[in-house]
Amino acid sequence: MKKQLPFEFIFHIFSLFIAIILVHAIYVSIVRPNATAVLEEQAIQINENPNYIPERSIYVVIKDLEQECCFVLMLWAISLMGYKSLSSFNERKILETDLIPINQGTSILAEDAREYSRPIQALSEKQQNYLLPRAVLTALHRFRSTRNIQDVSSSIRAICESESERLDSELSMIRYIAWAIPSIGFLGTVRGIGQALGQAHKAAQGDIAGVTQSLGVAFNSTFVALLISILVMFLLHYLQVTQERIVLDTEEYCDKRLIQHLQN
Secondary structure (H helix, E strand, C coil), X not given: CCCHHHHXXXXXXXXXXHHHHHHXXXXXXXXXXXXXXXXXXHHHHHHHCCCCCCCCCHHHHCCCHHHHHHHHHHHHHHHHHHHHHHHHHHHHHHHCCCCCCCCCCCCECHHHHHHHHXXXXXXXXXXXXXXXXXXXXXXXXXXXXXXXXXXXXXHHHHHHHHHHHHXXXXXXXXHHHHHHHHHHHHHHHHHXXXXXXXXXXXXXXXXCHHHHHHHHHHHHHHHHHHXXXXXXXXXXXXXXXXXXHHHXXXXXXXXXXXXXXXXC
């Protein structure tokens, strides 16, 4: 596990930089030029036709800095969840293998524990760090040393509970991102309202274009941030459910494929 931490940290930093570069490139080359063109066209139409009602453009809605930050955080969170999902996929894949080759009705004695441990010890170091091999290997070692089935069951439960807590703690960064996204949207709201209040004297003179544009910043930033937050929270919830199912399936696997075959 210690060898995985530096790689995971590097992946977090690298994915953040990639998200910043990708989103900023899209904004500079596509979003902001199109938003400027749409606003200029709408200004011309309003001057020529007082009854003209401008249509909402997606480029105008997402053009501001707060929305750009929200999209960066969204891509970062998705990349982190993708990394966790890959680990969950590998955990699920090893659950489908026959780690304990035992026929129905066969009993495992304490003297046989070493023999049944060999297929697990033959796995690669990375695979041995998965939850199921760790749980099964610990259970076999415990049964070999104590010959107590209750101790074996308790050790499996303890490993699964510890893994569940670890997985939950590793989602803390993604939870922070999911919290930060609507917060950035509210910052855009505050900024937009502040700019609108700063131009109140122009509105009093009949020029409401600046106030309208500033209020647009306020509402658009919150709108985009809340939509992105809904998506991130949905993906986070799905990932958490997937991880919890893996832990529960591991306990069930150990119960049906190992504990029920143990004999004092």
